[in-house]
Amino acid sequence: MSQAILNGLLTGGLYASLGIGLSLVYGVTRVINAAHGAYIVLGAYLAWAAWQAWGIDPFAMVPVLMAIGFVLGYLVQRVLVNAVVKRQVLMTVAMTFGIDLIIVTAVLLTWGADLHIVRVPYAADGFDLAGARVPFVRLGIFGLAICMALALDAIVRRTTIGAQIRAVSQDRPAAELLGINVGHTYGVAHGLAAAVACAAGAMVAMITPLQPFLGVSLLLVAFAVVVLAGFGPIAPVLVAGVLLALSEQLVGLYIGTEYQRLAIFAVYLAVATLRPHGLFGARFYAH
Amino acid sequence: MLLELRDVKRHFGGVRAVDGVSGTLEKGRILGLIGPNGSGKTTLLGMIGAAIAPSGGEIRLDGRPMSGWSTRAAAQAGIARAFQVPQHAAGLTVLENVMLGAMFGSRQLPQGEAEGEARRALDEVGLGWLADKDPHEASLGERRGVELARLLAMRPTLALMDEVMGGLSAKNIALTEQIIVRLRDEGVTLIVVEHVAGVIGRIADEICVLHQGRVLHWGPPAEVLADRRVVDAYLGRGATADG
């Protein structure tokens, strides 16, 4: 039981980091980026490839992945998405799914469909806490997730670009009047989100067998986190991630592991339909 | 008595947009709703149109409380609204937009009849030639005219007009005034919010002045316009409203 709780806590950090980027992009551009899952997958495979070829620890790859992710996300937003933000929701999301497919097939063609996983030398090491095992890897992931969340929060709250992001997400026309380059701001938001996603991918690579189509289910987890938390402040996202992971663990423990995914979707549907603005009611603005 | 407002309030967080408005409006009257910016006119109109729910107090239409009404319920009860920024459905022609008023409001006409009604309404506002065009290609004055036509097609009992004359030519202002007065003569009740000078003075049967969410004066035009507090409120000398 305590193991389940601990797993829930640690995995919750990972889920939260999956959701943070998505929350940021949606909160600012009002477009759901279906390619978010693909960024995670890309980051995961790049981390695995680096480990495979040069023995680089995925944690060490994180800064590189974040840079790659940022550039990719920024370009995708400015070149492709910016032109279609004003269209029908289904069209823009369908396009981002298209981007997702392109990235995923690129991964598929480069690395094949076989399962891969990163097994770092210290994968089995850890320490015991309150009758449960705390693997170093998971602890590291949790720590990294918290760091990224805090960093992103700091960026949004304390930098100029962060202020621009907040302005655009609250009142786009007003921001434009103030002279803020909305297209650039969208790009930065998307870039930051992709950066976090790629880094999250490195973490995923260490605990889940990788296959190229992992993206969509990760996207759904990310969205579930975002829906639970509501769009806006970062703190609820962390809590939501932990809550989701905990429910998953508890369901697995008491009902059966095959019901875990169903439980996630059930929780998601329940919250999405009953409280679309999240358990905490936080929103970037009233939609 | 068509409309009754009982201590109607609306708060947005700490802001008291409407802070206890009471009064009655008889059928077949034109009420001019005026007041400085931010006095709560649009919010009050929104509540009467059931687009916003009051935070306190009650609004009664024909004796029936409007609590919990959707905008659709309001439409079916014969309430129509026209806005400063015309609200049209993209993808439908001007004629089809006007038909919506006749088809889905309190009249619920079938498509064939609705088309006839829509054409008549468009002719009345002088825009019959615009029927098959895309509303978004029309000028602002034309789009306002289409809104008005749609309102006419609805044959409302209560019409709420929120600053529909701003930016119109003198000719169109006169035309709109004519239509409002004609509606009143046919028994429609209208609440008109307008900043364009002179309009309210010309057409209103009674005037309600709002200031900081409260009624400063509600009565016949001559009285209201002579009230020094009203003048002060508009000139910003900080008059307080005692209701």
Place this chain on the structure above:
Amino acid sequence: MRTDLRHRLATLARDRRVALVIVTGVVLVALPFALGNFWLRVMTTGLMFAGLGHGMQIMLGLAGWPALGNVVFFGVGAYAAALLNLRLGIPPILAVPLGGLVAAAVALMAARAMLSLRGSYFLMATVALNFAMLELVLVSRELTNGPQGLTLDPVVTGSPQYVYSVFYFVFLAVLAVSSAAVVLLRRSRLGFGLLAIKGNEDAAAMLGVPMFRYRAIAWAASAGLTGLIGGVYAFWIGYIDPESVFDLLISLAVILMVLLGGRLLVAGPIIAAFAYELVDVVAWRELNEARLLALGLALVVVVRFLPGGLPEVGDHLARLRGSRRPREESADAA
């Protein structure tokens, strides 16, 4: 009265569109007798996608409501029809329409909860619904046989040519139904209201359009049609498994077809479906990755550069041709 009817029929006959429909109908009916098995299958798949396209068109083109997870009804219809047949012995001819009804019922139940959600939230909710159904089917092993799927007894026996032809005509009949449904919906009061909602939701609500009722009916119609096709699919292939019938890629491909179809509500998805299927078969026969890549690229290209779909391409071409003869044109116009 009679002359009025005759007059109307005469105008109808002269209408180019009607002629086109009749010609297309005749061609489609005659095809099975001319094609071999392989191409017969290809055309049948095209017919199936065309019908699915109409189902999505009701949501996308009429209601303007982003039901990305609509494939869930394909799966529900397929499984409902299959289970009714296997577990309750109901003959396919009844099981399939019942499967469609089950799908419509699911939509109505979900409507209560989901239709009040705004755009993007509704979209993700439908995706979640799809995956939730997938998981539900997977865990209900005793009933659905879980990941192994269900195998159905052959409905028609005979030569492969004969069997393929039968299903060709079944899908053709379904396409006729879906086409009629879209046309009727568009012209009806319901269609009017849906377009108003799609065009300006707040205005529609203010004017008294019954928002929830109309959207729910549209969704149920879309779901029922999609479910019906799912049921036919189940008996056509003879085998269904959860991952195939609840596949989000099906929804994405169908959306691509509807987008390609542009402003042509009925003909658009039909043309696009056949175009898609032909390209799919000719170009990527063995390469699954290439097919996915092509779908992704197509989605990006169409949304970003060709939002009006093939009709927009047609417009561009017409304008190009028109600009090559400026003098003649202006003389006529004057």
